[in-house]
Amino acid sequence: MSQTAVLPPARASAAPRARRRAPDRGGRPWTFYVLAALFVLYVLALYGPMICIYILSFQDVRGGLVFPMRGTSLHWFVDLFTQVRTGDVKGAFGRSIRLAAIVTVLTVIVSFMAGLAFRKRFVGDSVVFYLMIGSLVAPGLVLGLGVGLLCNLLGIEASWYGSALGAQLSWTLPFGVLVMFAVMSRFNAVWEEAARDLGASPWQTVVLVILPIIAPGLVAVALFGFTLSYDEFARTLLTAGSLNTLPLEIWSMTLNVTSPSLYALGTVTTIISFLIIGLSLGTIAWMQKRRARKTAR
Amino acid sequence: MADGNGSIELAGLVKSYDGVTRVVDGVNLKVPDGAYCCFLGPSGCGKTTILRMIAGHEDPTDGEILIGDEQVVGLDPVERRTAMMFQSYALFPHLSVRENIAFPLRVRGAGTAERHKAADAMIEKVRLTELADRLPGELSGGQQQRVALARAAITGPRVLLLDEPLSALDEQLRVQMRQELSRMQRDLGITFVHVTHTQLEAIAIADIVVVMEKGKIRQAGPARDVYDQPRDRYVAEFLGGQNVLRGKVARIDGGSALISADSMRDVVVPLGAHGGVAVGDTVDFAIRRDDVGLSRPQAVSPESRAKVPSRVRSIEYQGNFVKVMLDDVGGDELIAYVPDRIFYLDPVSVGDVVLAGWDRDKARMLAR
Amino acid sequence: MAKRRGTTHNRTTHNRTTHNRTGWLLVLPLVVVLIPFFVAPIVGVVVASFVQSDGFGGIVPAFTWENYANIFTSRLTLDLYWATFRFAVFAWFFSLLIGFWIAYFLVFHVRNPLLAMGLFLLCTVPFWTSNIIRMISWIPLLGKEGLINSALLGVGVIDQPLGVLLFSSLAVVIAYVHQLTIFMIVPIFNSMARIDKRTIEAARDAGASRFDIVRLIVFPMSKTGIALGSIFVVSIVMGDFFVVKVMSGGGSASVVGAFYEDVGVLQYPSAAASAVILTAVVSLMVVAILRTVDIRRELTK
Numbered sequence: 001m002s003q004t005a006v007l008p009p010a011r012a013s014a015a016p017r018a019r020r021r022a023p024d025r026g027g028r029p030w031t032f033y034v035l036a037a038l039f040v041l042y043v044l045a046l047y048g049p050m051i052c053i054y055i056l057s058f059q060d061v062r063g064g065l066v067f068p069m070r071g072t073s074l075h076w077f078v079d080l081f082t083q084v085r086t087g088d089v090k091g092a093f094g095r096s097i098r099l100a101a102i103v104t105v106l107t108v109i110v111s112f113m114a115g116l117a118f119r120k121r122f123v124g125d126s127v128v129f130y131l132m133i134g135s136l137v138a139p140g141l142v143l144g145l146g147v148g149l150l151c152n153l154l155g156i157e158a159s160w161y162g163s164a165l166g167a168q169l170s171w172t173l174p175f176g177v178l179v180m181f182a183v184m185s186r187f188n189a190v191w192e193e194a195a196r197d198l199g200a201s202p203w204q205t206v207v208l209v210i211l212p213i214i215a216p217g218l219v220a221v222a223l224f225g226f227t228l229s230y231d232e233f234a235r236t237l238l239t240a241g242s243l244n245t246l247p248l249e250i251w252s253m254t255l256n257v258t259s260p261s262l263y264a265l266g267t268v269t270t271i272i273s274f275l276i277i278g279l280s281l282g283t284i285a286w287m288q289k290r291r292a293r294k295t296a297r
Numbered sequence: 298m299a300d301g302n303g304s305i306e307l308a309g310l311v312k313s314y315d316g317v318t319r320v321v322d323g324v325n326l327k328v329p330d331g332a333y334c335c336f337l338g339p340s341g342c343g344k345t346t347i348l349r350m351i352a353g354h355e356d357p358t359d360g361e362i363l364i365g366d367e368q369v370v371g372l373d374p375v376e377r378r379t380a381m382m383f384q385s386y387a388l389f390p391h392l393s394v395r396e397n398i399a400f401p402l403r404v405r406g407a408g409t410a411e412r413h414k415a416a417d418a419m420i421e422k423v424r425l426t427e428l429a430d431r432l433p434g435e436l437s438g439g440q441q442q443r444v445a446l447a448r449a450a451i452t453g454p455r456v457l458l459l460d461e462p463l464s465a466l467d468e469q470l471r472v473q474m475r476q477e478l479s480r481m482q483r484d485l486g487i488t489f490v491h492v493t494h495t496q497l498e499a500i501a502i503a504d505i506v507v508v509m510e511k512g513k514i515r516q517a518g519p520a521r522d523v524y525d526q527p528r529d530r531y532v533a534e535f536l537g538g539q540n541v542l543r544g545k546v547a548r549i550d551g552g553s554a555l556i557s558a559d560s561m562r563d564v565v566v567p568l569g570a571h572g573g574v575a576v577g578d579t580v581d582f583a584i585r586r587d588d589v590g591l592s593r594p595q596a597v598s599p600e601s602r603a604k605v606p607s608r609v610r611s612i613e614y615q616g617n618f619v620k621v622m623l624d625d626v627g628g629d630e631l632i633a634y635v636p637d638r639i640f641y642l643d644p645v646s647v648g649d650v651v652l653a654g655w656d657r658d659k660a661r662m663l664a665r
Numbered sequence: 666m667a668k669r670r671g672t673t674h675n676r677t678t679h680n681r682t683t684h685n686r687t688g689w690l691l692v693l694p695l696v697v698v699l700i701p702f703f704v705a706p707i708v709g710v711v712v713a714s715f716v717q718s719d720g721f722g723g724i725v726p727a728f729t730w731e732n733y734a735n736i737f738t739s740r741l742t743l744d745l746y747w748a749t750f751r752f753a754v755f756a757w758f759f760s761l762l763i764g765f766w767i768a769y770f771l772v773f774h775v776r777n778p779l780l781a782m783g784l785f786l787l788c789t790v791p792f793w794t795s796n797i798i799r800m801i802s803w804i805p806l807l808g809k810e811g812l813i814n815s816a817l818l819g820v821g822v823i824d825q826p827l828g829v830l831l832f833s834s835l836a837v838v839i840a841y842v843h844q845l846t847i848f849m850i851v852p853i854f855n856s857m858a859r860i861d862k863r864t865i866e867a868a869r870d871a872g873a874s875r876f877d878i879v880r881l882i883v884f885p886m887s888k889t890g891i892a893l894g895s896i897f898v899v900s901i902v903m904g905d906f907f908v909v910k911v912m913s914g915g916g917s918a919s920v921v922g923a924f925y926e927d928v929g930v931l932q933y934p935s936a937a938a939s940a941v942i943l944t945a946v947v948s949l950m951v952v953a954i955l956r957t958v959d960i961r962r963e964l965t966k
Contacts, residue, residue, distance in 0.1 A: 028774075031875060035770035039784070042767055045843065046791055049802035052812070056805055066810045110694040122688030128696060135703040137896060137951050139904025141921050142940040145928060146706020149713055149937075166702040173698055182855075193354055194387035198401040198448065199375040208404065212391045227793040233907065238928065250797045254911055266798035273794040281786070291391060291432065 050270065057263035065258060076264040089249055089265060095160050096246035097272075100230040102161070103168050107176040107225030108218055114173075115180030116210075119189065136174035140234025143167060148238040158241035167235040172228045176221045183217030216284040223280035227273060302365030303455035303488035304330040305351065310360035312346050312512075320346050322512035324360070328490065328505060330455075333482050335503035335520075336492045337535070343512040344492045345384075345460055351490060352381045352458045364456060379456040380449035385465050386441050388433035394444050395420065395429045401452045419447045422484070438466045439474055446478075450485055457482075459491040463498060475502055496536050500524050508532050529664045530581045539583045541663065542629050546578045554662070556580060558627030564603045566660045574662070581663040588659040589633035591621060591651045593643070604654040607631060609645050621645065623653055707944065713937035732938035742923075742939075746946070749920045752834075752909070753902040756841035760898050761891065763842065764849025768890070769883065772857040773865075785854060792847045800840050800908055807831035807839070832914025840912045841902055848901070849894035856890030857883065892958045896951050903947045 056063065060071030080089055118125065135143075147167050151158045158164070191213065195205040211218075233247040240248060246269060253262050305328040312321040321343040328334045336344035349355045351362060353374040362369050369377045380401075388397050395416050396403075402412035420429050423443040433441055442462060449457055462478065463471045479502050482489045493499055499506050500520040507517040508531075516528040527533035533541050544558035554574055555563040566582045574580055592598060594606065607623040614620075619640040623631040633653060645651055714732055717725040736742045767788065775781040791799060806812045807830040814826040829835055860883065868878050906921035920943050927936035 029875065032770075032774045035766055035774055038763070038766055039770050042763060042846070043787060046788070049806050049843075050791070050794075050799060052805045053798070053802040066805045066808050067812055067815070110698065113691040113693075114695045117688045117691030120684055120688065122685045125688065125692075128692050128699075131699050131703065132695070133951075134948075135699055137900035137947060138703065138707065139900070139921060139940070139943055139947060141904065141906065141925060142710060142944055143703065143706050145924075145933075145936060145940060146708075146710040147702060149709045149933065150701075150705055153709070166698065169698045170702040173695055177695065188387070190383050190385075190387040191389060194381070194383055194389075195400075195404075197352060197354070197374045197379075197381045197383075198404065199452065200400075200404040204404045208400070209389055213389070223793065231793075231795040231797075233797060234904065247795060247797055250795065251907065254797065254801055262801065266795070266802065270794050270798060274790075277790060277793050 050266075053263040054267045054270070057260050057267045059260050063260045065260065065263075076260040077268070079259070080261045080264045080268070088244065089246075092244045092246045092249040093268075095243060096230055099160055099165060099168070099245060100226045102165060103172055103229035104222050104225040106169060107172045108222050110169075110173055111176030111180045111221050111225075112218060114177045115184045118177070118181065119184055132174040132177060135170045136178075140171070140232075141237065143170060144235045144238035147235075151239075158239050160236075160240045160243055160245055163239040163241070164236045164245070167239045168229045168232050171232065171235055172225045175224050175228060179221050179224055180217070183214050183220070186217075187214055216287050219280050219283050219287070223277065226276055230273065230276075302330050304328060304363075304365055305334075305456060305488060305490065306361075306363040306366075307347070307351075308361040308363070310347065310350065310362065311358045312343070312350060312355065313358045319358075319512050321350070321357070324512075324514055326507060326514060326517060328488060330365070331486055331488055332504045333479070333489045333502055334491065334505040334507065335499035336490070336507045336509060337494070337496065337499040338509035339494055339535075342509040344507075344509050348381075348458050348460055348490060348492050351456070352379050353377050354381070377456075378452075378454050379458055380452065380454035381458040382442075382445045382449045382460065382462055384461040386433075386445040388441055388444055388448075390433055393430050393432055394425055394436070397433065397444055398447045398451055400448060405452070415451060416447075419451050423447045423481075439470045442466070442474055443477070446481060450481070454487065456488045456490065457485070459489060461492055461494070463493070463495075471498070478502060500536070508535060510535075525585070526661060527583055527663065530583075533583045533663060538586055538634075540586055540589065540629070540631050541581055541583050542626050542631070543579065543581050544627055546574055546576050546580055549574070549576060553657070554580065556582065560607070560624070561605045561626050564605065564660070565657045566603075566662055567658055569662050571662045571664070580665065582660050583663055584655050584660045586620075586632050587618070587634040587636075588655045589631070589653050590639075590655065591633055591635060591645060591653060594650055594652055596652070598652070598654055601657055602654045603657050603660060604652045605631065607651060607653050609647050609649045609651060611647055612645075623651070710937045710940050710944075713933055714941045715938075716934050718932055718934045729934075732935045733942075735935060736938055736942060745918055745920050745923055748917055749903060749909075752837060752841065752917075752919070753899050755838045756845055756902045757895060757898050759838065759842045760846040760849045761894065764846045764853055764894060765887070765891070767846070768850050768853040768857055768887075769879070771854060772860075773883070785850075788850055789847060792851075796844055797907070799844060800911060803836065803840060803843070803912070804831065807836055832912065834913065834917055836912040837909055837917060840908050841905075844908070845898045845901060848897035849891075852893035852897075853887050853890035856887040860886050889958045892954050895954050899950050899954070900947050903943065903950070 052067070055069065056065070056067070057076055058072050058074070059069055059076065060073035061075050062070040063076065064070065114128075118129070144167055147163050148158060151163050156162065187210070191209055192205055195209045196202075200208060231247055232245075233251065236245055236248060237251075244252070250262075250265055250269070253265065305326075307324050307326045310321055310324040311319055313319045324343075324347060336347060338344050346355065350357050351364070353369070353372060353376075357370060364377055364379065374381070389400065392400065395413060398419050399407075399412040399416035402415055407415070417426075417429065420426055423446060425440060425443055425447070428436060428440060433444065436444065442465075445462075459478070463474055466474055475498060478489070478491070491499075491503065500523070503520050505517060506520045506523045508515045508523060510531055516523055516532045523532065524536050524538065527536060527539060530541050533539040542556075542558070542561070542564075544556035544561060544564070546554045547557045547563060548555040549568075550565070553565045553567050556566055557563055566580075568574060571580075598604065605626055607626065609621060610624055611622045612619060613622075615634075616637070618634045618636050621633045621635055621640075623633065625631065631653060715728055715730075717727050717729050717731065719725050771781050771785055771788075775784060804811070808814070809826045809828060809831070811831065813830060814823075817823045818826065864882060864886075865878055868882050873881065904921055906919045906925055909917050909919040910922055920939065924936050924939045924943070927933075927939065
């Protein structure tokens with residue numbers, strides 16, 4: 001409530017900022033409207049362009065890269081998967097999804113273990129921590145070049161399931177571990193101690209106590225692992241070898257394809273992304289709901 | 298394994314995390330099987346560390362821990378057959394009440410039917426049958442405590458260790474759960490070791506109260522002994538209910554010392570076990586606040602009473618008694634708890650000059 | 666049954682070494698990935714930067730400073746760094762400006778916590794989609810015949826399409842801000858969400874205006890988030906080349922772009938030297954930011 005209203009006039013004038021404020025009856029300050037407008041503009045700018053290309057990808061054969069829409073059809077989607085000109089999109093899709101799946105599994109396991117380790121100090125923990133931060137911020141292409149050079153040197157042929165997998169992990173793992181930090185900060189270590197006190201072995205403690213409690217967090221780690229790998233470009237460019245992943249395919253298309261095929265590919269890959277995001281968020285929501293529902297019985 | 302014997306012996310127990318400061322500093326204690334023992338002390342006095350060492354969550358730096366006459370240092374909690382009830386309970390948030398209570402059986406490999414049966418029996422014992430399928434997050438503090446108790450007790454431990462079990466509850470519930478703990482301890486017939494910083498809690502439920510300060514035991518014994526006959530100034534002040542006065546020994550007369558200080562002359566205090574006190578020593582003695590009576594300066598009182606002239610500084614009505622705070626005696630506060638009915642026979646008021654008096658043999662000499 | 670482990674003295678040291686062992690066992694997989702795929706490549710690049718090129722894609726294993734000398738004596742390199750650095754500053758400034766206020770809005774102005782979380786997720790969803798696609802999606806908007814030019818022409822503000830919108834430095838900055846603001850919003854949002862709302866009320870009680878509160882309470886307490894976001898934005902822009910390449914239409918070059926062209930013509934040693942310098946510059950910038958806050962303490966607490 002307004003405090004200044006009860007001040008005697010002399011004091012009110014002594015404090016220049018003291019002005020009678022309209023009583024707070026649930027209304028919003030003007031800053032709310034300014035910031036809300038900024039927020040709406042931001043979200044529009046975030047999604048607007050993407051929505052434009054989704055729409056434009058559904059043009060018919062006359063379609064071009066800009067508005068206005070010329071007819072509606074699935075022509076460019078068919079074109080995408082059948083034309084030689086657009087490259088091996090289907091193969092790239094398969095590789096990207098398989099690669100992302102492998103990366104996801106490894107990221108979840110390795111991040112979970114590292115998350116457990118970093119709860120307590122151990123000798124050399126800072127070295128590992130800064131190694132991780134370094135790996136996260138190192139320019140991707142430089143890292144890719146290094147991996148490529150090493151492959152040359154060791155006589156290993158670069159491949160999406162070998163060198164590119166490793167290069168991607170050097171990027172998804174630090175991310176996963178950072179997410180695990182946030183997850184573990186909400187895990188009370190006393191649960192673990194209680195489990196031990198009640199007779200659980202270390203393995204039982206992990207399976208029966210730690211994993212179920214932090215499961216939603218692990219889904220979030222998986223989401224990061226999958227999407228970061230699925231869209232990874234810089235680290236993969238010099239390490240994928242002769243067969244392209246999807247982002248590399250898109251990259252080469254941006255350089256030589258000037259038809260709505262490019263947009264169609266954008267639409268398809270975004271649908272996949274949204275499916276994964278929906279699936280992950282849905283799983284997290286489902287886990288939390290199931291916990292709550294248990295009690296309603 | 299000595300069966301059912303939950304006696305505990307601590308011998309020369311020391312814990313130091315940095316090798317310099319000792320959090321627990323040479324503790325020796327025997328707790329008989331089936332006793333309710335309370336560790337009492339301010340935070341940081343080492344009481345929780347002792348509890349965790351008995352439980353097996355921490356290893357002592359030095360010394361021995363015997364449970365049922367068997368050396369347990371280095372054993373896992375399960376091998377010790379102890380169970381701990383954690384501060385704020387540490388209930389597993391993803392498991393229902395029944396699953397929480399059945400957890401110790403589950404990790405011991407019991408089948409679903411078997412463990413649910415045992416858990417349900419336990420749930421009934423702690424009167425939570427209606428809530429068996431709830432999650433801990435939806436229980437009140439008192440209910441959570443009962444779940445924690447049931448979970449700790451289900452495997453039939455010989456010692457139950459409770460870390461500040463009542464601190465998460467509000468005042469009213471605390472009294473209620475205190476009784477519940479007492480009842481459970483009698484039902485189970487096992488040793489309880491309970492850590493608290495609340496004096497009232499300790500003396501209300503414990504058979505043995507252990508008062509601690511800075512890693513050391515100051516006094517251990519039955520609740521009434523510790524309250525009524527504190528060993529030293531620290532114990533007397535920490536447990537409360539006592540006036541602790543300091544003065545110089547002016548004369549030794551038979552089994553008593555005559556003690557003087559500013560505004561206190563030749564107060565007779567029985568020496569008791571403190572025969573070594575000599576004339577000129579500075580000593581502390583204690584007198585229970587409810588043993589102090591007030592009279593007008595001109596009133597005549599028997600020779601057997603010690604008297605200190607003073608003045609009323611403030612008065613607080615407490616219901617069944619009146620707390621009268623008098624002027625300090627030699628730097629120590631002097632307080633009288635006068636029963637309500639007696640006070641109002643001749644009520645004093647702030648500023649009145651009075652004589653505070655007590656039966657000579659009620660005063661107790663304290664260790665230095 | 667009375668088994669004892671070790672002497673009384675080394676019980677505690679035993680405990681500590683046990684945790685060191687479990688700690689290392691648990692981070693071992695992480696280290697096993699980081700050594701060959703982060704440490705070794707960086708070392709490899711550093712080594713490669715000191716050898717000679719035979720001019721045909723091969724390398725001659727002889728030590729030389731020449732690769733670095735070439736870079737430091739070239740006017741072109743300095744221009745490249747300057748151009749990239751300028752993009753980094755612009756991208757950092759605008760993404761911080763927008764990100765800070767968006768996070769502030771979500772934490773302090775949206776009263777329903779569920780709605781705030783939903784709006785927050787709305788902001789983060791594009792992060793999980795393809796960057797390249799989000800970048801090229803500006804083409805139908807910013808192009809000569811794009812929506813913005815058409816609209817402006819239609820209204821009559823301009824009489825011929827603005828070429829500056831696409832394939833220009835402006836377009837590069839737009840694309841960066843579009844992609845990177847999320848890296849500011851998330852950590853700043855997290856920092857702000859941890860601020861105890863009562864400190865704000867206490868400040869108001871003490872007579873602070875809304876602006877004072879932002880300046881004296883919210884901003885200092887969001888420092889960790891700002892530092893984290895800045896690290897992401899700066900390191901990504903410094904290491905990027907494809908946004909510059911696509912959005913500038915070839916008009917602007919970047920450090921990594923030049924480096925990529927070196928790789929393209931198999932000039933590995935000079936590319937490696939350029940990479941080493943770039944990595945050093947990025948590291949210095951990150952270290953400078955890290956000096957302002959103790960990130961690890963903030964992250965793990």
